[in-house]
Amino acid sequence: xxxxxxxxxxxAPPLRRALTTALNLPxxxxxxxxxxxxxxxxxxxxxxxxxxxxxxxxxAPLGMVALGQSLVMRCRSIDLSIAGVFVVSDFIVTxxxxxxxxxxxxxxxxxxxxxxVGAINGVLITRVRASAVIVTLGMSIVLVGVVVAFSNxxxxxxxPAFLRVIGSGDVHGVPISLLIWFAIAIPTxxxxxxxxxxxxxxxxxxxxxxxxxxxxxxxxxxxxxxxxSAVFATIGGLLLAGFVGLGSTTLGQDLVLNSIAxxxxxxxxxxxxxxxxxxxxxxxxxxxxxxxxxxxxxxxxPAKYMMQGGIIAVAAWIxxxxxx
Amino acid sequence: xxxxxNSRSGVSLVTLGIPLTLVGLLIxxxxxxxxxxxNLTNLSGQMTALLxxxxxxxxxxxxxxxxxxxxxxxxxxxxxxxxDSPLWITIPxxxxxxxxxxxxxxxxxxxxxxxxxxxxxxxxxFLQGAAYLLRAVPGGHVPDMLASSARGSFLGVPDSLLxxxxxxLVLAWLLYRSRFGLHLFATGGNPVSARLNGVNAVRxxxxxxxxxxxxxxxxxxxxxxxxxxxxxxxxxSFGLDSVTAIALGGTQLSGGVGGVIGAITxxxxxxxxxxxMNLLNVSPFLQSAAKGLLLIxxxxxxxxxxxGL
Numbered sequence: 001x002x003x004x005x006x007x008x009x010x011x012a013p014p015l016r017r018a019l020t021t022a023l024n025l026p027x028x029x030x031x032x033x034x035x036x037x038x039x040x041x042x043x044x045x046x047x048x049x050x051x052x053x054x055x056x057x058x059x060a061p062l063g064m065v066a067l068g069q070s071l072v073m074r075c076r077s078i079d080l081s082i083a084g085v086f087v088v089s090d091f092i093v094t095x096x097x098x099x100x101x102x103x104x105x106x107x108x109x110x111x112x113x114x115x116x117v118g119a120i121n122g123v124l125i126t127r128v129r130a131s132a133v134i135v136t137l138g139m140s141i142v143l144v145g146v147v148v149a150f151s152n153x154x155x156x157x158x159x160p161a162f163l164r165v166i167g168s169g170d171v172h173g174v175p176i177s178l179l180i181w182f183a184i185a186i187p188t189x190x191x192x193x194x195x196x197x198x199x200x201x202x203x204x205x206x207x208x209x210x211x212x213x214x215x216x217x218x219x220x221x222x223x224x225x226x227x228x229s230a231v232f233a234t235i236g237g238l239l240l241a242g243f244v245g246l247g248s249t250t251l252g253q254d255l256v257l258n259s260i261a262x263x264x265x266x267x268x269x270x271x272x273x274x275x276x277x278x279x280x281x282x283x284x285x286x287x288x289x290x291x292x293x294x295x296x297x298x299x300x301x302p303a304k305y306m307m308q309g310g311i312i313a314v315a316a317w318i319x320x321x322x323x324x
Numbered sequence: 325x326x327x328x329x330n331s332r333s334g335v336s337l338v339t340l341g342i343p344l345t346l347v348g349l350l351i352x353x354x355x356x357x358x359x360x361x362x363n364l365t366n367l368s369g370q371m372t373a374l375l376x377x378x379x380x381x382x383x384x385x386x387x388x389x390x391x392x393x394x395x396x397x398x399x400x401x402x403x404x405x406x407x408d409s410p411l412w413i414t415i416p417x418x419x420x421x422x423x424x425x426x427x428x429x430x431x432x433x434x435x436x437x438x439x440x441x442x443x444x445x446x447x448x449x450f451l452q453g454a455a456y457l458l459r460a461v462p463g464g465h466v467p468d469m470l471a472s473s474a475r476g477s478f479l480g481v482p483d484s485l486l487x488x489x490x491x492x493l494v495l496a497w498l499l500y501r502s503r504f505g506l507h508l509f510a511t512g513g514n515p516v517s518a519r520l521n522g523v524n525a526v527r528x529x530x531x532x533x534x535x536x537x538x539x540x541x542x543x544x545x546x547x548x549x550x551x552x553x554x555x556x557x558x559x560x561s562f563g564l565d566s567v568t569a570i571a572l573g574g575t576q577l578s579g580g581v582g583g584v585i586g587a588i589t590x591x592x593x594x595x596x597x598x599x600x601m602n603l604l605n606v607s608p609f610l611q612s613a614a615k616g617l618l619l620i621x622x623x624x625x626x627x628x629x630x631x632g633l
Contacts, residue, residue: 075632076631076632076633077631077632077633078441078632078633124620124624125631125632126631128624129627129628129629129630129631130620130623130624130626130628131577131623131626131628131633132632132633133390133441133633134567134571134577134619134620134623135620135623135624137564137616137619138616138617138619138620138623139616139620140616141564141612141613141615141616141619142613142616142617142620143613144609144612144613145609145610145611145612145613145614145616146609146610146613148609149607149609149610149613152607152609208631208632218631219631222631222632257445257449260442260445264442270439270633301453301456302453302454302456302457302460303453303457304453305449305450305452305453305456306449306450306453306454306457307453308446308449308450308453309445309446309447309448309449309450309451309452309453310446310450311446312442312445312446312449313432313438313442313443313446313447313450316432316436316438316439316442316443316446317432317436317438320436320437320438321436
């Protein structure tokens with residue numbers, strides 16, 4: 001039976017629609033539900049309000065980085081320079097060189113630096129057309145090497161007090177880092193859904209050639225995505241520095257891989273996905289909760305690494321299966 | 325058509341020029357020491373592990389893939405060999421691990437369509453955890469038969485050079501004299517055309533990843549002989565270093581272009597740069613920053629039209 005022009009299929013029954021929506025949810029949602037159930041049975045103390053909110057606050061740095069990473073992955077690129085950005089902003093706030101600067105100026109300097117790194121990444125990727133993986137990884141190595149070489153001659157400094165309050169303080173039990181994370185993530189999510197940039201981003205990710213031929217400023221979209229990703233990573237780095245409280249040259253090394261895992265768990269893969277902004281947020285929370293859960297059993301570093309690797313692979317596999 | 329702009333070996337003035345310039349510079353500044361037997365043997369020993377790993381990376385890069393897990397495979401191999409069991413047990417186990425890892429990587433990339441970076445990043449992390457599980461800190465004892473096979477010399481030639489030459493010959497035979505090599509270049513150059521011509525792209529891809537991991541295990545065995553212990557972090561830098569080496573040597577990461585000569589010149593260039601920086605007493609952190617810059621430069625020198633990954 002052929003359909004005439006303008007005819008439409010009858011709407012699917014409500015149960016079917018609900019089932020389809022449920023199946024299209026990002027893997028992070030299922031993972032979180034499973035984890036919460038497991039915690040309920042095995043470690044109910046983690047679900048108490050204080051602990052729970054603390055864990056969500058702890059997920060804020062990863063959440064910020066995952067947010068930026070999701071933008072970049074949506075347009076078929078990747079940002080692996082996160083470790084370098086973290087180390088540099090950590091250096092800026094904890095080394096003695098800038099201790100006389102007011103707090104706002106310090107943060108401004110960090111953000112400016114982050115934007116510069118993102119801009120360099122963007123130029124190399126869009127103009128020189130270099131491979132994003134290698135360029136961002138190389139950038140990270142250069143930044144970490146330079147900073148570690150410089151800071152090798154001085155003691156790790158303390159993070160300024162105001163940053164420590166932001167990173168580990170709370171307002172009536174709600175961590176400030178959580179508030180900052182949500183304050184940036186929610187408008188970003190709403191904005192992407194309603195803005196021209198958001199539509200262009202989806203178009204570029206879905207089919208770059210078609211987008212370019214349609215007149216969409218393809219290169220500018222990717223460039224902006226990289227700058228925003230680096231700035232978000234800087235904010236995440238400042239939050240983490242505030243949480244840790246002391247200068248460190250190894251800050252955030254494993255956050256790079258975790259951010260990719262969080263984004264994939266959030267339903268976004270290279271070139272797009274239905275996860276939106278909520279997906280990576282759920283992914284970041286799920287991973288942080290998982291690591292806290294594993295820590296509570298006394299599982300050490302090796303198990304953590306193996307879990308990380310396993311999760312990324314399984315998440316990518318599920319996504320690949322779903323695409324068929 | 326070995327050389328020239330459209331050759332499939334990737335060799336060009338740049339790839340040959342960089343190592344030659346570096347050699348020239350080093351000889352000019354430290355002539356008497358650089359050309360001494362001791363330094364050359366040392367250089368050869370330092371570069372062999374990277375060379376063997378780069379050979380494996382070349383195979384995967386030819387099919388437009390990337391294997392970042394080679395470093396962890398190397399570390400795991402050193403830990404396996406440095407355990408207290410005899411060699412006739414540990415070496416087959418290490419090789420088996422390499423084959424399994426290669427199968428997992430290859431299946432993920434070719435059968436499931438997972439991007440090589442994601443797949444090999446996840447294997448890398450998983451294997452790094454396994455290496456730490458096997459041996460938390462560097463230690464252990466490598467059986468003498470293996471340890472001495474990389475230190476001494478045989479008929480006047482340093483053992484490390486023998487390892488390199490044998491692996492290079494095996495790779496050259498694989499690439500240029502076997503049907504597998506032909507299929508490899510075909511799949512990398514134009515996957516659709518290769519498939520229409522009857523080449524099984526999935527099988528070629530998986531084989532490339534398996535061989536890459538096996539080469540990584542061999543490099544790990546050599547490394548364990550050199551450091552005479554098991555170290556779960558021994559191979560960490562080799563993942564990216566091998567990519568730098570083959571990129572410097574003219575291999576296109578988009579597939580289809582690359583060769584043994586390129587891998588060798590790239591490794592020599594990287595090894596000479598490290599050796600030169602050591603002789604100049606550059607801090608190891610600045611050295612890694614310099615290697616990062618070299619990586620970015622090598623990648624930017626490759627022409628491509630895709631934006632992003």
